[in-house]
Amino acid sequence: MADGLTSVEAHLERILAAIEPLPDFPQPLMETLGLAAAEDVRSPIALPSFDNSGMDGYAVCQSDVAAATEDAPVHLPVVGEIGAGQAQLLAMSPGTAVKIMTGAPVPQGADSVVPYEWTDRGVAQVRISRAPEVGQHVRLAGEDVEEGDLLVEHGTVLGPRHLGLLASIGRAAIRSRPRPRVVILSTGSELREPGTPLGHDSIYDGNSFLLAASARRAGAIAYRVGIVPDEPRAFLDALHDQLVRADIVVTSGGVSQGDFDVVKEALTPDGVWFGGVAMQPGKPQGFGLVGDDRTPIFTLPGNPVSSYVSFETFVLPAIRKLMGKAPYSRPTVRARLTHTVQSPAGRRQFVRGEYARDGGGPYVAPVGGHGSHLIGDLASSNALIVVPEDVTSVAAGEHVQVLCLDDEF
Numbered sequence: 466m467a468d469g470l471t472s473v474e475a476h477l478e479r480i481l482a483a484i485e486p487l488p489d490f491p492q493p494l495m496e497t498l499g500l501a502a503a504e505d506v507r508s509p510i511a512l513p514s515f516d517n518s519g520m521d522g523y524a525v526c527q528s529d530v531a532a533a534t535e536d537a538p539v540h541l542p543v544v545g546e547i548g549a550g551q552a553q554l555l556a557m558s559p560g561t562a563v564k565i566m567t568g569a570p571v572p573q574g575a576d577s578v579v580p581y582e583w584t585d586r587g588v589a590q591v592r593i594s595r596a597p598e599v600g601q602h603v604r605l606a607g608e609d610v611e612e613g614d615l616l617v618e619h620g621t622v623l624g625p626r627h628l629g630l631l632a633s634i635g636r637a638a639i640r641s642r643p644r645p646r647v648v649i650l651s652t653g654s655e656l657r658e659p660g661t662p663l664g665h666d667s668i669y670d671g672n673s674f675l676l677a678a679s680a681r682r683a684g685a686i687a688y689r690v691g692i693v694p695d696e697p698r699a700f701l702d703a704l705h706d707q708l709v710r711a712d713i714v715v716t717s718g719g720v721s722q723g724d725f726d727v728v729k730e731a732l733t734p735d736g737v738w739f740g741g742v743a744m745q746p747g748k749p750q751g752f753g754l755v756g757d758d759r760t761p762i763f764t765l766p767g768n769p770v771s772s773y774v775s776f777e778t779f780v781l782p783a784i785r786k787l788m789g790k791a792p793y794s795r796p797t798v799r800a801r802l803t804h805t806v807q808s809p810a811g812r813r814q815f816v817r818g819e820y821a822r823d824g825g826g827p828y829v830a831p832v833g834g835h836g837s838h839l840i841g842d843l844a845s846s847n848a849l850i851v852v853p854e855d856v857t858s859v860a861a862g863e864h865v866q867v868l869c870l871d872d873e874f
């Protein structure tokens with residue numbers, strides 16, 4: 466690429482080549498919400514698993530009550546009662562009725578259920594003034610799920626409906642990959658913890674919250690470590706203390722050309738790659754493997770918008786690969802651009818935007834300026850407009866690719 470920059474694709478490929486999905490194991494259902502299934506699940510049972518009543522009423526043999534009307538009701542002796550979960554009565558004779566509750570097994574000999582509303586709710590004898598169709602209000606075994614049906618495919622991202630179904634077929638656990646543990650370190654002697662006083666030359670550490678929240682939103686467990694000063698020894702100590710609980714490490718700051726670029730200084734001897742990627746914001750990047758376990762580390766630039774865009778572009782796909790969630794990168798959607806945007810040649814630009822729909826379909830409006838310190842504008846955005854490397858200007862009214870930042874995928 467121009468200026469010795471690495472392309473976004475090449476940097477992402479380098480990263481993904483170094484990341485392997487975490488090993489899967491059976492996890493309790495409620496732990497797996499938002500995780501990808503790491504097995505095909507076939508149903509060991511049918512659903513419903515037995516013929517059961519869809520109404521509170523009376524199980525009958527339809528031919529006994531076929532003639533029942535308001536003016537010529539049919540009377541039947543009530544020979545028993547079946548509640549849900551109580552199935553002592555397994556069979557009944559023609560010419561009788563059995564009280565039955567919703568969900569209770571329909572006894573042999575009955576083929577339909579008369580709802581209470583069509584009866585006098587009699588106890589010893591019931592007066593039936595309307596006839597059901599044959600089979601009416603009986604929910605047949607297997608009409609929903611048959612034994613052996615493939616219910617959840619490997620790779621499916623598990624949501625509430627999948628978990629409900631898995632529990633309904635008796636599964637207490639499903640194989641999935643654990644949530645990756647992401648350790649986040651902010652570097653910068655100018656940084657202060659929110660809630661503490663600010664000096665005239667200091668700023669609050671917004672990035673570790675931005676990145677930790679992004680990691681958690683991506684499904685990871687985020688450990689936000691405190692601020693690390695611009696001192697290589699202190700940085701390496703903090704990093705090595707954290708490696709024991711990290712599947713990946715993400716740092717912010719200290720990777721450009723400054724005199725105190727601590728991350729670059731500390732990690733270059735370990736073989737971590739540092740260089741420029743052809744994007745804006747987010748040009749200065751670093752990636753490598755550190756410690757005895759060769760833990761992947763992402764060293765993101767310190768400007769807040771640069772950090773965030775770098776996370777979206779490189780860390781999010783890595784987290785998703787660890788979790789076995791495809792696609793790794795957020796898909797783009799097309800939208801009409803409301804105002805012209807300019808972009809530098811040779812760099813993929815990510816412009817903050819507000820994505821919405823009107824009568825003309827989806828549109829996206831650029832938000833604020835290009836400055837990578839503008840976190841206020843970032844928070845007002847819900848999208849990034851992607852301007853390709855070879856495009857320097859996109860006119861209002863043209864269609865662009867957009868990343869919708871709050872969409873699940």
Ligand SMILES: Nc1nc2c(c(=O)[nH]1)N[C@H]1C(S)=C(S)[C@@H](COP(=O)(O)OP(=O)(O)OC[C@H]3O[C@@H](n4cnc5c(N)ncnc54)[C@H](O)[C@@H]3O)O[C@H]1N2
Nearest residue numbers: 651653669670671672673718719720721722766767768771
């Ligand atoms: N001579 C050059 N200077 C810079 C270049 C360059 O190519 N040549 N690149 C610029 C670009 S682009 C970026 S992006 C930044 C990246 O700088 P660093 O990663 O080294 O980050 P810092 O210098 O530590 O900080 C940059 C900026 O961000 C603020 N910051 C840092 N950490 C946080 C945090 N946790 N929360 C909120 N804000 C943070 C920091 O105060 C600085 O204002 O370098 C350019 N310079």
Ligand code: MOO
Nearest residue numbers: 746747748771837
């Ligand atoms: O790349 Mo920096 O991230 O443009 O501000």
